[in-house]
Amino acid sequence: MGHELIGFLFPNDVHIHWTLMIVLYPYVTGLVAGAFIVSSLYHVFDREELKPLGRFALAASFCFLSVATLPLLNHLGHPERGPMVVVTPNFSSAMAGFGILYASYFLVVILEIWFVFRADMIRYAAESRGFKRMFYATLALGVYDTSEEARALDHKITRILAAIGIPMACLLHGYVGFLFGALKSNPWWSTPLMPVIFLFSAVVSGIAVLIVLYQLAMKIKGMPIERETISALARWLWLFMIMSLTLELLEIMTLAYEKAEEWEVIGPLLANQLSISFISVQMVLGGLIPLILLGIVVVMGAYMDDRIRNTLSMVASLLLLMQVLAMRWNVVIGGQMFSKSMRGFRDTYVPGMFEKEGILAAAAILILPFLLLVVFERILPTFDHLGQKTGDLNLDLDSEPRLG
Amino acid sequence: MNKTNQTSTRREFLRQSALTCGTTVASMAVIALILPDDAYAAGTTSEYDWDKHRWVYLIDTRKCIGCGSCARACRKENQVPEGMYRTWIERIAIPPEGEVHVDSPYGGEHGFEPDPPNAHVRKSFFVPKLCNHCSNTPCTQVCPVGASFETNDGVVLVDPKQCIGCGYCLQACPYGSRFMNPHTRTADKCTLCYHRITKGLPTACVQACPVGARQLGDRKNPNDPVNEILATQRVQVLQQQLLTKPQCFYLGLDMEVR
Structure with a gap:
C-alpha cells in the first residue's frame, strides 16, 4: 500500500479496517437527518419561508435514506449475513440498534411521504390513463378520497409524523456518533460529545445540501429562488455550523488543555496525519470561511442583491458539505491512523481507486441518491404545487379510477 | 352471511x-x-464439562527469551494467515534517558536481531501478547449479532459461521488482539486453542515455549500451579485502567508495557 509506519504499532493494527465506506455511512445518514429536520421545520413548526422546500427536503431525506445501508453492506465481510443484525440482534451491542432505528425511521419517512403526496397521487391518476394511471392508483393504495376532511386529516397526520420524525432523526444520527463515542479502546473516538457533534454536523450537511439542490432545481425548472427561503436556510445553517464547529473545537481544546493521556497520540495525529484534513479543511476552509460567508449573508442580508446572497450561500454550502465529509473522514480514518499501543502511527491512508471499498465505489454510492431524487421528482414533483392555488382539487374520480 | x-x-x-x-x-x-x-x-469431547473449568493464562516476562517459537507454533496450529497475529512478542528497550523503544518484527515470530536498538539500553525484555480473554469484554459487548461470545469456561471466541465481518470488535479491543481474516472475511483471534484445551492438551504456544514463560491455568482446579502463583505472587494485567478484567496475567511487567 506504500505507507510507512512510524514508531511501534501492534502487529494487527497496521490495517485500516473501517474504510471509506464507513466514512460515507455517517455522511449519508447525516444528510438524511439534516434534510428531514428542514422538512419538519415547515411541516411541524409552520416556517412558511421554508414552504418551497417542505416536500423536496422530505424527498431528499428519503433518497439518502434509501442508499444509507449500501456503504455498510459493501463494507461487511459477509453482506449476506447483514440482515442477521435485525433477525438475531445482540442487544448489548450499540450496532444492534441499527436495524430497529433504521427500519422505524424509514417507515416514518415513507408514511409521511404518502400522506404529503396522497392528493397529488390521486390527481395524477385522474389526469392520466393506462399504465400511468394504474401506477399512481397503486401508489395511492386504492384510497381516492380527496375531500376537504380527508386532506385535513392528511395534514394532521403529516404533522404528527414529522414531529415523531425529529427525535427519530436525532436518534438515528446520534446513534451513529454513539457507535464511535462509546468505544473506550480509542481515545480519538471515546467522548460523550461524539453523538452531539455528529448530530449537529448532520444538520449542517442536510441544510447545506438543500441550499445547493434548491438553487439547482430552481435553475433547472426556471422557477424563482425565493429570497426568504435562502435567507432562512442561510440563517439556520449559520446557527448550526457555529454550534457544530464549537463542539468540534471544544473537544480538541479540552484534551489539549487537560494534557490528558489521549493527547499523547491526538496531538501528533492532528499535527501530522490530519494536519490537512482537520486543520486546513475541517477548521479553516470548511469552517472559518463559510462562517464568514454566511455571517455576511445573515448580517447584511437586507441590503444584498439576490444573486450575491445566492452565490455566497451556495459557496458556503459547498464548503460545508466538504467540511462535514472531512469531519467524518477525520473521525473514522483518523481514529485508525494510530495504534492502540499509543506508540505508533501510519503515515498516510489513501484509498484505492478501483478496490471494493475504494474511491469509485464511494463516488457511485454518493451519486446514487441524487439520481434517485431525479426519479422521485419525475414521479412525484415536489415543487409543482407551489404554483397552484391550494383550493379544492375537484376531481372527477368515482370511488375507483377507471383503468385502461 | x-x-x-x-x-x-x-x-x-x-x-x-x-x-x-x-x-x-x-x-x-x-x-x-x-x-x-x-x-x-x-464441538468438544463428550466428557468435557465447561462448567468445571475456568481458563486463565500466565506469562512470566522474566523468562521469555524472544525466540518466537510460540508465535510460529500458533500460526501452524491455527492456520493463521500471514501478516495477522493471534499472538506476538514485543521487545521493550528502556534507556536511562529518552524514548522507550518497542519493536516486534513480524510479531517476533522469527526472533529478534541480537543488537539492541540503542547501545545505552540497560533494561530490555520481551513481552508475549495474545488475547487477554477479558471477563469484562469490550469486544463481545459490541458484536451486533452475538457471533463473538464468552464460553462458560472463560474463553472469548468468534463463531465464523455467524460473524458478519463488520469489524466493530476489532475497533473495540484495546489490545489489538483481533484481526480480519482475509480468507473467511470474519473476525479472528486467539481461541486459547479451545480445540486442544477441551481435550486436556495445553495450547500450542504453551507447548512450544522452551523456557516455560507461558502457562495455562485452570481456576477451578485447586492443584493447578498457576493458581498457586496467582494466589501468592504479585501479578499485573495489561491496561488495567480500562477495567476489562483480563484473564491473562503477567509476572514482571514494567509500566512501559501497554
Whole structure:
C-alpha cells in the first residue's frame, strides 16, 4: 500500500479496517437527518419561508435514506449475513440498534411521504390513463378520497409524523456518533460529545445540501429562488455550523488543555496525519470561511442583491458539505491512523481507486441518491404545487379510477 | 352471511392466529434456550464439562527469551494467515534517558536481531501478547449479532459461521488482539486453542515455549500451579485502567508495557 509506519504499532493494527465506506455511512445518514429536520421545520413548526422546500427536503431525506445501508453492506465481510443484525440482534451491542432505528425511521419517512403526496397521487391518476394511471392508483393504495376532511386529516397526520420524525432523526444520527463515542479502546473516538457533534454536523450537511439542490432545481425548472427561503436556510445553517464547529473545537481544546493521556497520540495525529484534513479543511476552509460567508449573508442580508446572497450561500454550502465529509473522514480514518499501543502511527491512508471499498465505489454510492431524487421528482414533483392555488382539487374520480 | 356470524368467524380466526403465533414463539424460545449449550458441547469431547473449568493464562516476562517459537507454533496450529497475529512478542528497550523503544518484527515470530536498538539500553525484555480473554469484554459487548461470545469456561471466541465481518470488535479491543481474516472475511483471534484445551492438551504456544514463560491455568482446579502463583505472587494485567478484567496475567511487567 506504500505507507510507512512510524514508531511501534501492534502487529494487527497496521490495517485500516473501517474504510471509506464507513466514512460515507455517517455522511449519508447525516444528510438524511439534516434534510428531514428542514422538512419538519415547515411541516411541524409552520416556517412558511421554508414552504418551497417542505416536500423536496422530505424527498431528499428519503433518497439518502434509501442508499444509507449500501456503504455498510459493501463494507461487511459477509453482506449476506447483514440482515442477521435485525433477525438475531445482540442487544448489548450499540450496532444492534441499527436495524430497529433504521427500519422505524424509514417507515416514518415513507408514511409521511404518502400522506404529503396522497392528493397529488390521486390527481395524477385522474389526469392520466393506462399504465400511468394504474401506477399512481397503486401508489395511492386504492384510497381516492380527496375531500376537504380527508386532506385535513392528511395534514394532521403529516404533522404528527414529522414531529415523531425529529427525535427519530436525532436518534438515528446520534446513534451513529454513539457507535464511535462509546468505544473506550480509542481515545480519538471515546467522548460523550461524539453523538452531539455528529448530530449537529448532520444538520449542517442536510441544510447545506438543500441550499445547493434548491438553487439547482430552481435553475433547472426556471422557477424563482425565493429570497426568504435562502435567507432562512442561510440563517439556520449559520446557527448550526457555529454550534457544530464549537463542539468540534471544544473537544480538541479540552484534551489539549487537560494534557490528558489521549493527547499523547491526538496531538501528533492532528499535527501530522490530519494536519490537512482537520486543520486546513475541517477548521479553516470548511469552517472559518463559510462562517464568514454566511455571517455576511445573515448580517447584511437586507441590503444584498439576490444573486450575491445566492452565490455566497451556495459557496458556503459547498464548503460545508466538504467540511462535514472531512469531519467524518477525520473521525473514522483518523481514529485508525494510530495504534492502540499509543506508540505508533501510519503515515498516510489513501484509498484505492478501483478496490471494493475504494474511491469509485464511494463516488457511485454518493451519486446514487441524487439520481434517485431525479426519479422521485419525475414521479412525484415536489415543487409543482407551489404554483397552484391550494383550493379544492375537484376531481372527477368515482370511488375507483377507471383503468385502461 | 349475516353480521353476527361474520363477527364470530373473525373472532375464531383471530383466536386461532393468536394461538399459532403464541405456540411458534414459545417453541422458538425453548429451542433458543436449549441450543447454545448443545451446539458448543457438540464441538468438544463428550466428557468435557465447561462448567468445571475456568481458563486463565500466565506469562512470566522474566523468562521469555524472544525466540518466537510460540508465535510460529500458533500460526501452524491455527492456520493463521500471514501478516495477522493471534499472538506476538514485543521487545521493550528502556534507556536511562529518552524514548522507550518497542519493536516486534513480524510479531517476533522469527526472533529478534541480537543488537539492541540503542547501545545505552540497560533494561530490555520481551513481552508475549495474545488475547487477554477479558471477563469484562469490550469486544463481545459490541458484536451486533452475538457471533463473538464468552464460553462458560472463560474463553472469548468468534463463531465464523455467524460473524458478519463488520469489524466493530476489532475497533473495540484495546489490545489489538483481533484481526480480519482475509480468507473467511470474519473476525479472528486467539481461541486459547479451545480445540486442544477441551481435550486436556495445553495450547500450542504453551507447548512450544522452551523456557516455560507461558502457562495455562485452570481456576477451578485447586492443584493447578498457576493458581498457586496467582494466589501468592504479585501479578499485573495489561491496561488495567480500562477495567476489562483480563484473564491473562503477567509476572514482571514494567509500566512501559501497554
